[in-house]
Amino acid sequence: MTACRETAAVLLEQLAGGQATSLELTESCLAEIAAHDESIGAFLHVAADAALVSAESIDRRRAAGEPLGRLAGLPVALKDVLVTSDQPTTCASRMLEGWNPPYDAHTVERLRQADAVLIGKTNMDEFAMGSTTENSAVGPTRTPWRLDCVAGGSSGGSAAAVAAGFAPLAVGSDTGGSIRQPASCCGVVGLKPTYGRVSRYGLVAYASSLDQVGPFARDVASAALLLEVLAGHDSRDGTCVELPVPGYSERLDEPLEGLRIGICPEHFARGLDGEVRETIERALDVYRGLGAVIREIELKHAKFAVACYYLVAPSEASSNLARYDGIHYGRRVDDYDGLVQMYSDSRGAAFGSEVKRRIMLGTYALSAGYYDAYYLKAQKVRRLIAEDYSRAFASVDVIASPVAPTPAVPLGQLTGDPLEMYLADIYTISANLAGIPGISIPAGFSSDGRPIGLQLLGNAFAEEQLLRAAAMHERETQWHQAIPDLDRDAPS
């Protein structure tokens, strides 16, 4: 069965035209998951029964001529960081093992209203902290293209699910690159919206000033469709803006006349894999061929981005994760002597190393005597980084860069060296610090078959422009049509 290998946009047409039913499509996705997810590890929970019931009901409503939502009948996978009232939510942590939230995240409500079929919850780095999905307490997610390599992270499960044809659409979250980087590693489209574009209500918090929910899809048009459903005002997230949501998918076929693309020389400096560099240069040539102007821009404070992020994000994490106290929800150890030991032992037993490391780092940076030198200094540098982008977008429409210094790395390569893993986030984290949108689109493959993405960054709330620029490349190249062969032998 290959129904799920079609793009969401095509499948919606088939559903609307009666060439396919939601039940067939959902069964096909479930069959793919059953056949191949043991070797990939994309899902933490497959809601097979609920998905089939939901698919049948949508088919019945369609047959009866009832009005249906934008994504009617389409299976969608959710990163396990979005709370769901009818599926467990664990953030791939032992802390939340077996937790059934009493409510739906705003984005989950939106998907239900759009009549999407919620097919399951996907694997991730624990509490979204990591860049390979190896920090999952359950096990890693592998890129469907190379089972000896990681799917990227932290939304590795959502990216892999779309790449493998387990679901035509998936939702992820991006705090420092966690949608864009796995999209690159898995050869799919992933978009991080502008901060405030999508409500964070019900998104389990990692670093609240950076977190943003966004779509994964097999092509740009489908990502645009999913963004239209996810985006929009929600009063339950005070940072979510009241701006109207443009019809992102409506004008995708129209190229941007006189597109100005900025490139930053620092993005092509030391540490960038040669094949990634060639891929990005080839993508720039595609744009040149379409009449775009490539212009060098200056991002003066780019070299401070990783350091800035790894103070801001852990500081916010140390505060956010204080809620896991073994009282309201989550794990509590069986034996303890007093309240403080109950807190400390429960947290010590249930959090994995990367989560503990970031809580420690953030607690240190916020502690008396260090706050000014670390946290406050990082917030000031954050403004300088944001201002660099505002200046750049005065003269260019989008900024093109690699997504990551290398294609997907082999399993285990980065797990022993936290700083090395943090440094690999260099191209993606500035967008979160500046609050601007970014997209990763398939742009080629390494000689050994690992996908390589192109990142485009846009000005705040310029998602429409970003998507149209991405669609220009996609029409010329067709990299997004490549499909991994899941029937080849698993690695030894």
Add this chain to the structure above:
Amino acid sequence: MSDSHSDHSSASRLTRDDVLRVARLARLTLTESEIEAFTGQLAQVLDYVGILDEADTEGVEPLAGGSERTDVLREDLPSESLTRSQALSGAPRHDGSFFLVPPVLDTSAE
């Protein structure tokens, strides 16, 4: 509090006692091997972030959020919230009405 240069350069001298102090503040019980690993790893990261000293932030206002919306207000009206049983549904221990916790005040010394 203290100037940033002295703080950053001291990061590489992050000690085991510093790690234990921070773990206490963060309410995290660490294993012996975690204490050892974190002492080196955190020192390495703190050394690296010392690069921020090179950024001239004289007169720069800190940027706290991804957007600068402030004072988002709403009417002070009652609305639906979780029921008691929903609120308790994820608790490791409860009695149907309240979350159960060990004694907060230590009375053993009296």
